[in-house]
Amino acid sequence: MDIEQLRECVEAAWQNRERLQEASTREALDRVVALLDAGRLRTAEPVDADGSAWRVNEWVKKAILLYFPVRKMRTMRAGELEWYDKMELKHDFDRLGVRAVPHAVARYGAYIAPGVILMPSYVNIGARVGTGTLVDTWATVGSCAQIGERVHLSGGVGIGGVLEPVQAAPVIVEDDCFIGSRAIVVEGARICREAVLGSNVVITGSTHIIDVTGPEPVEYRGYVPAGSVVIPGTYPRRFPAGEYGVTCALIIGRRKPSTDKKTSLNEALRDFGVAV
Numbered sequence: 001m002d003i004e005q006l007r008e009c010v011e012a013a014w015q016n017r018e019r020l021q022e023a024s025t026r027e028a029l030d031r032v033v034a035l036l037d038a039g040r041l042r043t044a045e046p047v048d049a050d051g052s053a054w055r056v057n058e059w060v061k062k063a064i065l066l067y068f069p070v071r072k073m074r075t076m077r078a079g080e081l082e083w084y085d086k087m088e089l090k091h092d093f094d095r096l097g098v099r100a101v102p103h104a105v106a107r108y109g110a111y112i113a114p115g116v117i118l119m120p121s122y123v124n125i126g127a128r129v130g131t132g133t134l135v136d137t138w139a140t141v142g143s144c145a146q147i148g149e150r151v152h153l154s155g156g157v158g159i160g161g162v163l164e165p166v167q168a169a170p171v172i173v174e175d176d177c178f179i180g181s182r183a184i185v186v187e188g189a190r191i192c193r194e195a196v197l198g199s200n201v202v203i204t205g206s207t208h209i210i211d212v213t214g215p216e217p218v219e220y221r222g223y224v225p226a227g228s229v230v231i232p233g234t235y236p237r238r239f240p241a242g243e244y245g246v247t248c249a250l251i252i253g254r255r256k257p258s259t260d261k262k263t264s265l266n267e268a269l270r271d272f273g274v275a276v
Helices: 003-015 017-021 023-037 058-070 262-272
Strands: 044-046 054-056 074-078 081-085 208-211 218-221 228-239 242-254
Touching: 003 017, 003 023, 003 058, 017 023, 017 058, 023 058, 208 228
Parallel strands: 208 242
Antiparallel strands: 044 054, 074 081, 208 218, 228 242
């Protein structure tokens, strides 16, 4: 089947789940997940040259959701370790040009580009991790998340997954970003290229992201502008019981051209006093 035939088959099965019993439908789902695994399909992709706009491929997300119920549960073992699940794991990292440190785990259907380093971490189905990216210890990349090239996901970073609703954009971290330790990015938030998130920053679809570099605050929701340096913050909000500080994210500066390279990120962080 070509791509359009695969799309038609997936959409038909989405409307009528009885089609999941048909061999042709199962073959189509297997093919979609194989194309995802090889990086030839994506759950979301940029639609212009500068990556300023993204398109969600809803039918591909539908295929992943339909893939789960047709898989059989089975026991998997590695020595004394045991698991019970229905999804395959990604293999052949040497052939793929990926360094995978024990106990790094990536599910089949996630694309891991050549040159990626996976420390003990987890990458879920439908995700895409670009070349030169480091997924550091205990970092997680959720289903369908799009991680760009030369990104640094520091220890314990949580990149959320967004499979449902199918029309919702997944989390997007664009090229050359640095995500500090224990930072969390969820609910389809987008971190634009070359941004730096300090340690413990939380970005959700509704987080107040406030640029405090000018004479007046400028607020963003759901995305961090390109080149921003971000730290955790709070803003005052009045409740019936009194006024309290509510979590937000503060843009305190922009990366300089001299610190745009990954090798000089530590200098950029020191410039703004950001903890990683």
